[in-house]
Amino acid sequence: METLSVEHLLGIKNLTQADIELIFKTADEFKAVINRPIKKVPSLRDITIANLFFENSTRTKLSFELAERRLSADVINFASGSSSVKKGETLLDTVNNILAMKVDMVVLRHPNPGAQIYLSKKINAKIVNAGDGAHEHPTQALLDAFSIREKYGEVKGKKIVIVGDILHSRVALSNIFCLQKLGAEVMLCGPATLIPKYAHSLGVKIEHDLLKALEWCDVANMLRIQLERQDTKFFPSSREYIMQYGLDLNKLNSLSKEITIMHPGPINRGVEISSEVADSNQSIILNQVENGVAIRMAVMYLLAAKINR
Amino acid sequence: MEPRIIIDSIEFNLILKRLAYQLIENHGDFSNSAIIGLQTKGVVLADRLKKELDKILPNANILCGALDITFFRDDFRRGSKPLVANTTKIDFIIENKNIILIDDVFFTGRTVRAGLDAMLAFGRPASVELLVFVNRRYKRHLPVQPTYIGKTVDSVDSEKVKVEWSDEEGKDQVVLYKTEN
Numbered sequence: 001m002e003t004l005s006v007e008h009l010l011g012i013k014n015l016t017q018a019d020i021e022l023i024f025k026t027a028d029e030f031k032a033v034i035n036r037p038i039k040k041v042p043s044l045r046d047i048t049i050a051n052l053f054f055e056n057s058t059r060t061k062l063s064f065e066l067a068e069r070r071l072s073a074d075v076i077n078f079a080s081g082s083s084s085v086k087k088g089e090t091l092l093d094t095v096n097n098i099l100a101m102k103v104d105m106v107v108l109r110h111p112n113p114g115a116q117i118y119l120s121k122k123i124n125a126k127i128v129n130a131g132d133g134a135h136e137h138p139t140q141a142l143l144d145a146f147s148i149r150e151k152y153g154e155v156k157g158k159k160i161v162i163v164g165d166i167l168h169s170r171v172a173l174s175n176i177f178c179l180q181k182l183g184a185e186v187m188l189c190g191p192a193t194l195i196p197k198y199a200h201s202l203g204v205k206i207e208h209d210l211l212k213a214l215e216w217c218d219v220a221n222m223l224r225i226q227l228e229r230q231d232t233k234f235f236p237s238s239r240e241y242i243m244q245y246g247l248d249l250n251k252l253n254s255l256s257k258e259i260t261i262m263h264p265g266p267i268n269r270g271v272e273i274s275s276e277v278a279d280s281n282q283s284i285i286l287n288q289v290e291n292g293v294a295i296r297m298a299v300m301y302l303l304a305a306k307i308n309r
Numbered sequence: 310m311e312p313r314i315i316i317d318s319i320e321f322n323l324i325l326k327r328l329a330y331q332l333i334e335n336h337g338d339f340s341n342s343a344i345i346g347l348q349t350k351g352v353v354l355a356d357r358l359k360k361e362l363d364k365i366l367p368n369a370n371i372l373c374g375a376l377d378i379t380f381f382r383d384d385f386r387r388g389s390k391p392l393v394a395n396t397t398k399i400d401f402i403i404e405n406k407n408i409i410l411i412d413d414v415f416f417t418g419r420t421v422r423a424g425l426d427a428m429l430a431f432g433r434p435a436s437v438e439l440l441v442f443v444n445r446r447y448k449r450h451l452p453v454q455p456t457y458i459g460k461t462v463d464s465v466d467s468e469k470v471k472v473e474w475s476d477e478e479g480k481d482q483v484v485l486y487k488t489e490n
Contacts, residue, residue, distance in 0.1 A: 002392060002393055003392060022393065025393055026392070026393055026394065029377070029379075029380070029393075029394035029395075029396070029397070032396070032397060033380065033430075036430050036431065037430065037431070037432070038429065038430040038431075040430075041380035041381060041430075042380070042381060042426065043380045043381075043382075043385050301380075301392075302392060304385075304386065305385065305386055305392050306386075307386060308386075309386070
């Protein structure tokens with residue numbers, strides 16, 4: 001029986017190529033399910049899933065919750081802003097209290113890199129990483145690669161440039177691991193201050209000239225500047241960043257070929273990407289959102305298969 | 310024990326023809342009926358039956374679909390059944406149609422129960438019938454019975470009944486295997 005090689009989804013780094021392909025194959029069928037008049041299957045009807053978000057999130061949380069409900073799981077939600085975490089409770093205590101309510105799976109977003117890895121060693125439930133600091137965001141990378149596969153038939157051999165704030169981005173790191181495992185070439189593009197020093201060790205190309213990077217690639221994944229994670233100035237002004245790294249219609253039309261535009265959201269329109277580009281035919285941003293539900297259904301379905309009663 | 314052929318190629322094709330005529334007897338020109346094969350082997354049977362029906366009713370555009378029940382199984386996490394679904398392809402409206410669900414071997418009834426659930430995602434049919442090529446007696450877990458039966462076989466738990474197809478295994482036949490346990 002085909003099954004995942006891991007017990008939790010902590011990061012793309014731990015997955016094999018076969019794992020990723022199994023998730024995609026399963027997501028293909030879930031995508032068909034969510035496009036039917038009745039968008040639900042009963043697979044996880046005896047599973048309870050807790051969504052623990054220690055950081056703000058809109059689309060990831062909604063996407064996970066929708067995926068859980070489409071699988072017929074019972075769902076409980078937790079946001080740290082309105083919880084006892086404010087009263088000084090530790091992460092492990094919070095989670096153990098929730099698990100005492102007989103929860104089978106935890107979807108966790110946390111500002112500290114590695115929080116999910118720590119928890120996976122302490123608790124019995126399956127853990128899905130929904131983002132840990134600037135480390136990994138595996139379901140986002142899976143849905144990005146799935147969207148590229150959907151557009152081009154396969155990811156292998158494709159050239160993908162990730163543009164913007166790589167230094168603070170968990171999406172970038174997970175995307176690099178995922179795309180490389182599937183045989184794609186990855187380039188990072190942004191101001192030198194926002195490209196991490198270790199980037200060379202990841203086997204990626206680095207380019208500081210946006211037009212050169214766009215001319216090289218098949219797909220451009222535009223990232224948001226994460227002001228909430230920046231404690232110093234990384235570039236002189238927003239205006240200068242927009243001029244150098246903002247993707248607008250002029251830059252897109254100046255290319256010798258048609259490329260595909262992606263964005264993990266939330267978009268800062270007029271900063272990293274102009275409205276015309278975000279809403280153009282070359283953009284697959286909304287396909288990414290739709291695919292996010294199918295990918296998350298696949299991940300939770302495959303992990304739930306490993307729960308022993 | 311050597312595998313034993315319980316339906317040979319000649320009988321196999323006679324049964325297919327008989328099932329086709331039985332369907333026509335009840336569904337006429339199929340103007341308000343459709344056949345749906347359960348993945349994976351029920352789909353093979355549905356395709357072969359459609360070929361037989363097309364020979365007899367060349368002008369009746371018979372609707373034929375494929376339904377996967379993986380996500381509707383009641384034994385998820387309880388065994389070694391495949392996790393990965395096959396494609397469901399029902400590109401017609403089943404609302405108010407007379408549906409014939411098709412599977413190759415009928416045993417516990419659990420696959421058909423899941424098939425009934427899975428089908429409801431596509432609407433509310435007027436009626437549902439069940440056609441099976443081999444009906445294994447003595448092991449029903451659920452109160453489900455087929456409407457059309459190719460052949461009824463008495464077998465024990467330790468035996469496995471396999472319907473083989475000329476397109477896939479090289480020969481149309483039904484074989485009884487002894488399993489290890």
